[in-house]
Amino acid sequence: MNLRRLDARHVLCPLPVIRTQNTVANMKPGEHLEVVCTDPGALNDIPAWCRINGHRVVESCQQENEVVIRIEVGDHD
Amino acid sequence: MTIQRKAVALISGGLDSLLAARIILDQGVHVEGINFYTGFCVEGHTHAIRNKDKDRPKRNNALWAAEQLGIKLHIADVIEEYKDIVINPQHGYGANLNPCLDCKGFMVRKAHEWMQQHDFDFIITGEVIGQRPKSQRRETMPIVARESGAGDRLLRPLCARLLPPTLPEREGWIDRDQLLDFNGRSRKPQMALAAKLGFSDYAQPAGGCCFLTDSNYSNKLADLWQARGERRYELDDIMLLKVGRHLRPADHFKLIIARDDGENRFLDGYRKRFPHLYATSHKGPLVLVDGTPQQEDLELAARLLARFSQGRDAEQVRVSITDAGGARELDVAPMAAGDIPEEWYL
Numbered sequence: 001m002n003l004r005r006l007d008a009r010h011v012l013c014p015l016p017v018i019r020t021q022n023t024v025a026n027m028k029p030g031e032h033l034e035v036v037c038t039d040p041g042a043l044n045d046i047p048a049w050c051r052i053n054g055h056r057v058v059e060s061c062q063q064e065n066e067v068v069i070r071i072e073v074g075d076h077d
Numbered sequence: 078m079t080i081q082r083k084a085v086a087l088i089s090g091g092l093d094s095l096l097a098a099r100i101i102l103d104q105g106v107h108v109e110g111i112n113f114y115t116g117f118c119v120e121g122h123t124h125a126i127r128n129k130d131k132d133r134p135k136r137n138n139a140l141w142a143a144e145q146l147g148i149k150l151h152i153a154d155v156i157e158e159y160k161d162i163v164i165n166p167q168h169g170y171g172a173n174l175n176p177c178l179d180c181k182g183f184m185v186r187k188a189h190e191w192m193q194q195h196d197f198d199f200i201i202t203g204e205v206i207g208q209r210p211k212s213q214r215r216e217t218m219p220i221v222a223r224e225s226g227a228g229d230r231l232l233r234p235l236c237a238r239l240l241p242p243t244l245p246e247r248e249g250w251i252d253r254d255q256l257l258d259f260n261g262r263s264r265k266p267q268m269a270l271a272a273k274l275g276f277s278d279y280a281q282p283a284g285g286c287c288f289l290t291d292s293n294y295s296n297k298l299a300d301l302w303q304a305r306g307e308r309r310y311e312l313d314d315i316m317l318l319k320v321g322r323h324l325r326p327a328d329h330f331k332l333i334i335a336r337d338d339g340e341n342r343f344l345d346g347y348r349k350r351f352p353h354l355y356a357t358s359h360k361g362p363l364v365l366v367d368g369t370p371q372q373e374d375l376e377l378a379a380r381l382l383a384r385f386s387q388g389r390d391a392e393q394v395r396v397s398i399t400d401a402g403g404a405r406e407l408d409v410a411p412m413a414a415g416d417i418p419e420e421w422y423l
Contacts, residue, residue, distance in 0.1 A: 013137055
């Protein structure tokens with residue numbers, strides 16, 4: 001499986017979402033993206049962005065001061 | 078066959094843009110949202126940083142609004158382009174360093190570019206005549222439409238019936254009779270409409286969404302420009318203006334002093350870029366030093382740090398100081414509160 005990683009640490013909302021959005025724009029449906037953030041707001045914002053744009057959060061977790069969110073890219077229309 | 082008309086809505090996350098988009102959605106138009114990140118947006122940052130905000134919802138209001146509306150939202154990073162709006166506003170500033178009219182024109186222009194690139198038909202904003210003293214007046218409405226290039230493809234559903242018909246109205250893409258005639262600073266019509274449409278949980282009406290409207294923030298930005306001798310900034314500069322106590326004991330340096338653990342963690346991300354200090358004998362703040370401090374300035378910074386640490390009543394506080402010369406420790410007496418001149422606080 002294709003897995004890309006995005007380092008969105010040390011930037012605050014909404015930059016992790018913007019970076020996720022811009023990375024996903026260049027990925028194909030079915031590919032996975034793992035985003036690492038330090039802003040805990042990303043735990044709400046990235047899933048919200050996924051829901052409204054047709055992508056799926058496969059899993060998310062918070063470890064120490066980092067948040068890791070794994071996304072499966074949906075159809076771009 | 079009827080053509081499906083498409084509109085791009087400027088979504089700030091506030092109530093007005095939410096309602097404006099909903100009104101047009103209800104007329105069968107395909108709506109997608111766009112939100113611009115300038116670097117000065119209030120939500121998100123401060124909520125994420127400070128301990129006292131830990132229990133507040135950390136949602137992004139624009140994303141939340143889009144989800145309530147069931148529309149896509151495109152968030153655009155306009156940090157670089159926006160600098161010229163802040164530094165050289167053609168229409169000047171509001172009460173602080175807020176270039177509201179230029180800002181509105183800029184955002185509508187960017188939305189217009191997006192509209193053209195994506196083959197959409199018109200633009201929606203949540204503007205209301207008389208709502209804002211600088212940017213939302215009857216006289217400014219045509220200025221924004223003209224200077225943005227959007228012309229009569231710019232529709233303000235909340236006050237459209239008080240304005241000349243726009244292209245979407247004239248062409249029958251939407252029914253003008255179903256648009257509104259809100260006017261003035263009162264928020265009651267918007268709140269009543271929100272209740273009617275079933276929106277009960279929305280961002281505070283007319284809540285400030287931009288740090289530039291805040292006098293304390295603007296003062297710190299003005300100080301930054303004065304200290305540098307030029308009006309410029311980078312993203313990190315304007316982020317740091319949102320965090321900590323800022324004290325300027327002299328023209329050539331200022332201190333950024335964390336106020337809690339959340340700010341300590343945030344400033345820690347910048348530690349390698351600045352001379353910095355922290356207490357080793359007591360719990361206390363991380364302090365970044367911005368400028369060109371001399372040795373005696375760092376000693377003063379250490380005494381100030383001690384003042385804001387849990388060792389403020391101790392005779393001595395041990396402070397670690399790191400600058401280009403390396404790290405060292407220094408024992409200092411905390412500065413007395415009364416010895417800190419009020420004018421140092423930015």
